[in-house]
Amino acid sequence: MLTASHPKLPMRNKAITKDYYINKLGFKPFGTKDYEGYxxxxxxxxxxxxxxxxxxxxxxxxxxxxIRTNDIETLYxxxxxxxVEIHPNGHLELKPWQQKEFALLDPDSNLLTFGDTI
Structure with a gap:
């Protein structure tokens, strides 16, 4: 019955967050409305x-x-x-749980971990 999950993270400054995710990480706006504070x-x-x-x-x-990916090397x-600054302890590596992972911090120190099943 569950179909998707969309995490909600805190941001201090909408313009900075939007710029980072769009211009650094390749995201795009979702929807056509601009909501104040969201x-x-x-x-x-x-x-x-x-x-x-x-x-x-x-x-x-x-x-x-x-965040799961199916091509972690290309993304990295x-x-x-x-x-994009990679977390000092988050460079691409194979983890004991059979995931290749890397991590980064956004401008508000939200941790984004990317993983690919091996």
Whole structure:
């Protein structure tokens, strides 16, 4: 019965979040309306929603999302080429649970982990 999940992450500044996800990560706006304090973005078959939290302290943000991909090497290299900063402990590697993964932090320190089943 469940058909999809769209994580909601906090953002301090809608313009900065939108710019990062669109111009660095390749997302695009979802929908045709612009809602104050809320942002919906999509890439391929996933969506991420953001809610405004102006007082968010990035050092205390534990927002996270795990995103599955079927071509992690290509995605990783594309982000490296686009100068997307990879998390210092999140470079592409094979994990013991048989996933190839890498991770990055967005401007608000939301952790995005990308994984591909091996």
């Amino acid at each position: 942002l919906m973005l999509e890439k391929d078959s996933i969506q991420i929603h953001f809610f405004e939290f102006k007082d968010l302290d990035p050092k205390e943000n534990y927002g996270q999302v795990y 290299l594309a982000y490296i080429k686009a100068n």
